[in-house]
Amino acid sequence: MSSESPLPATPTQVVLDTAKLPPSSSQSVWDRITNWVSENKAVVYTIAGVAVVVTGAGVVYYLSDSKKPSGDASSSAPKKSKNQRRKEKKKAEEEKKKTKSASVQDEPAKKAEEPAEEIPDVDETTVGQLSEETRKEYAGKLKAAGNKAYGSKDYNNAIILYGKAIICKPDPVFYSNRAACYNVLSEWEKVVEDTSAALAMDSEYVKALNRRAIAYEHLGKFSEALLDFTASCIIDGFSNDVSRNSLERLLKKVAEKKSKAILDARTKKLPSATFVSNYLQSFRPLSLPEGLEDSVELSEDSGKGLLRSGMVAMGKKTADGYEEAASSFEKAIQAGDLEDFEALALNMRATFTYLGGNAAGALEDLNKSVELQPSLVQSYIKRASLHLELGNKDAAADDFELAITHNKDDPDIYYHRAQLHFILGEFAEAAKDYQKSIDLDRSFIFSHIQLGVTQYKMGSVASAMATFRRSVKNFEEVPDVYNYYGELLLDQQNYSEAIEKFDKAVEMEKQNKPMGINVLPLINKALALFQWKHDFAEAEALCEKALIIDPECDIAVGTMAQLLLQQGKVSQALKYFERAAELARTEAEIINAISYAEATRTQLEVQEKYPQLAARLNSMGAMGAGPGGM
Secondary structure, rough: OOOOOOOOOOOOOOOOOOOOOOOOOOOHHHHHHHHHHHHHHOOOOOOOEEEEEOOOOOOOEEOOOOOOOOOHHHHHHOOOHHHHHHHHHHHHHHHHHHHHHHHHHOOOOOOOOOOOOOOOOOOOEEEEEEEOHHHHHHHHHHHHHHHHHOOOOOOOHHHEEEEEHHHOOHHHHHHHHHHHHHHHHHOOOHHHHHHHHHHOOOOHHHHHHHHHHHHHHOOOOHHHHHHHHHHHHHHHHOOOOHHHHHHHHHHHHHHHHHHHHHHOOOOOOOOHHHHHHHOOOOOOOOOOOOOOOOOOOOOOOOOOHHHHHHHHHHHHHHHHHHHHHHHHHHHHHHHHHHHHHHHHHHHHHHHHHOOOOOHHHHHHHHHHHHHOOOHHHHHHHHHHHHHHHHHOHHHHHHHHHHHHHHHHOOHHHHHOOOHHHHHOOHHHHHHHHHHHHHHHHHOOHHHHHHHHHHHHHOOOOOHHHHHHHHHHHHHHOHHHHHHEEEEEHHHHOHHHHHHHHHHHHHHHHHHHHHOOOOOHHHHHHHHHHHHHHHOOOHHHHHHHHHHHHHOOOOOHHHHHHHHHHHHHOOHHHHHHHHHHHHOOOOOHHOOOOOOHHHHHHHHHHHHHHHHHHHHHHHHHOOOOOOOHHH
16 A cells, blocks of 8 residues: 555546555545555454455445455366265255244244144233243244234234233344334334343344344434444354445445535635645646736735735645645635736636535636636646546546647646546556657656556556666656655565665655655555564554644555554544544545544444454454564
């Protein structure tokens, strides 16, 4: 798993979607952590013995350490004789009959049964006169009658019959069956009451847990429902698709509800300085256009003066500078009198509006920008990026074509269009566009880096490494080239040389930016030490250092959370997951972060309420900390 890429040419930029290589800076932190976890799942563990993973759809599930056999075993098995197959078929039919018989004992019958005898008449006043053996006999008959009534959809009568069976002999199955009737009637409080009674007698009764979870969900008690679904999944070893899917669905439902509350309460805010820098430097820097160079001739409060101030503030490459730039661009639009610079001002405001997570607002500004000044190619490129993020690849392609009609020699067009090809898996086309961008401007380092990554993705490892060696030679004063060269080396498990490159990038960042550095090499080094030596202490220390430099770096927060989780420090990890939700830019990213947090929180609750389940998970494959346990 690599750190956040400084190459976000588009909102959905992808560099290389394997662990340890540069993913998109705008890609959700949870997507990036997921890649890392999936690549390193052999060493992933938590105090509960499972790893929490976010799926591609943004839903969290628990990944146990148990391994499933792969391939088709039958393909290598010796061919069986006809007689053997006949015997096996007969045995399977007998087992099926036994299973069917057993299932009737555990839930209301789906089909009517012939009553063996007359239904006993018993109540709380007469049951005391019966012997224990008679009570047991009556309970069985009443349960059978209840099953018949349930099968006939006579739920109210079934409730009465199960109730009488309970009077004769309290049994978790009787309570659960009656709860099933209440479930059909949508009497959720009674479902909770009966399933709780069943679970008091059998704490690992999966059907009762699932029924109570469904009832809790209908009652709006989502935390309680999550706990029951989680316990159910643990008991079944995460093998029950229905329970696992229910858990995923509810996690997403909880996350969506909480994300809306976060968005409603959120004020406009930019992401980390690392993120903003990475996005902005994917475009070649714009020099101050003629008419904005001389600050003396421009009033600070005028639209032009504010536009100039914003562009100067962007060049500081600090969190305060970016906040100042965003404010200046907003004020410039409000002040007006921009004349020929209105399109540029809208472009700049759109940039920071997008970075703040408001894609729709950014798109509106870019539409106005291209109408006012069709020759401002960068507006088409940024609009294409937004279309791509919103899932409209055709509109994105159209914008690149429009940009080419206005300036076919602008290298930014080909660099960013290459990202579109890369995301679509069209690597050969991506490589051509990266090369075209290089041919038009060989001084832009990120075109070289992206070309090397694309070659690597295509399987041309030798070409990729040659591209990076050449880039190091030609851009020896640029820290980014060492950082990404290190990532390719890390992917090849060349740990010592990778760390050497990361250290070189860190030292160069310190020299170039004394007020603060790009923290990505620090995080990459942390991951390298984890993968190489399983050195959690040093990996954590590096992440902490990154967070001191850039407190709002989402990838540093996410990496720290995962490192803590793997060491069984679930409570500490939870705090970082919650912090990630605060830092997330878009609703989708917030949902992912909250899903992760809620799954972790539920693990803690399982430990407290069901300690025997936590122990069971440990026995399912949790591994000890340190290299010896890996």
